[in-house]
Amino acid sequence: MTNTIEFFKNAMHVAADIATETIWPTRCAICDAPGMLICEHCLKKLSYIDTYLACPICGAPYGKTQCTECTPLMLASANRESVPFNNMAYAMVADNAVKRIVKTYKDKGERRLAYTIANIASRYISPDWKNDCVITYIPDTIKARQRRGFDHAQELACTLANVAKLDCVGVFMPPKSIDQRNLSRKERFANMSSAIKLAPASPTFRKIIVFDDICTTGSTLYAAADCLRRAGYKEIYALAFGRVLD
Template identity: 25%
Template sequence: MPTVKQNNVLAKVILDAVFPPRCLSCNKFGAWVCGECWQKIELIKTPICYRCYRLSSEFKLCPSCHRQQALHRVIVCAHWQASLKKIVYGFKYRRARVVTNLLGGLLSAAIQSIPLAHNNVVVVSVPLHRYRYWQRGFNQAENLARVVAEQNHWPILTTLVRHKPTLPQFGLNKMTRKDNLADAFSLKPGSQALLAGKTVIIVDDIITTGVTLNECAKTLRQGGAKEVWGLVLARA
């Protein structure tokens, strides 16, 4: 009798035959992301401060930016160019979760380039409010975070909660973004014991002004985290 895994493989073969995958970037048949489009993704090879784009060792925030932030550093994997935009859009809004491992692998490779005390790291994702989660059916940041945690053998925590329903940040100016997210995040009871003295890697798909990550970082540091690092695919 076929195993569950064998049945899943068979189902995928049948689905791919009936509904062949098309590249999220160029629409070419054959794969969800074709090799040509994947090669077009421009990785960031020189560490920078994500806020001001000055060169910065190991993606640390430069001194002038760090004074305004609860984040210690933000690791940005790639430039926000056409191929990556389309792939991330498909992943996020067309529910093309089949590319989770590809995108999560990008994040994992980026953070592996920076020295870390691996026994003192935990992974967290930017949470969705429960209503938004219900509408979308999944949290893309959480899916990416699980890949990063698994590939690096780090625990993943679900201690961070978005308890306040907020507007989408896209299209809001900087001050409105801050007001929108003020007091939006909290920690589950007992989180302090899990966060105390830890370096927390908080994962999201993209970053714009950094307000969301910074508000999350404030909450995590209030809960006892030693440092909070952002890990994102790109800055939009």
């Protein structure tokens, strides 16, 4: 009897999937071609970052020999003297294609892309990071979560943790909503330093990876690292799916 019930449940799920696909066919998040979340053509054209060419300190693409992102001058423009992470990594250059993937996931209801994003990002977690490590995220603001109906950052981080076989933990409070569009680099970093806070009674782990979808200036990730340093964390890593290039 149990097997019969399970059979009919599975059959109903399959029928529901077929009906959904008939009414709302899957389309490529980049070129809108029907059939796949990201078609083979677009997948091959994505701007993957070569870790062998990236800066070993801040993860900036093409910065292995001479990085322009974590120089004393650039750090000073953010009112800093050093990078607050033990190491940082990015999976993709955040060009228009990568931004479309993230936007389609976050704001157009295609939540199946969480696995696609997490699967790509997981390849950039160094084996050196993984021992006794957890993954965390900067939660959506309350308004953003209400607008979308889910916390996109939490879902991404949990999916990444599942792919990487790590635990996902929430240690940050939802940040205040801050408009950074017309601010200078230094102002962005100053703003975010007051917006990111640890949740009360957050546990402390030996290693932690802060995961974000898109890194623009790094102000959000840096503010998160500062919170973790003050809480006593010693090994803090940053990972983002996309890195915006100036």
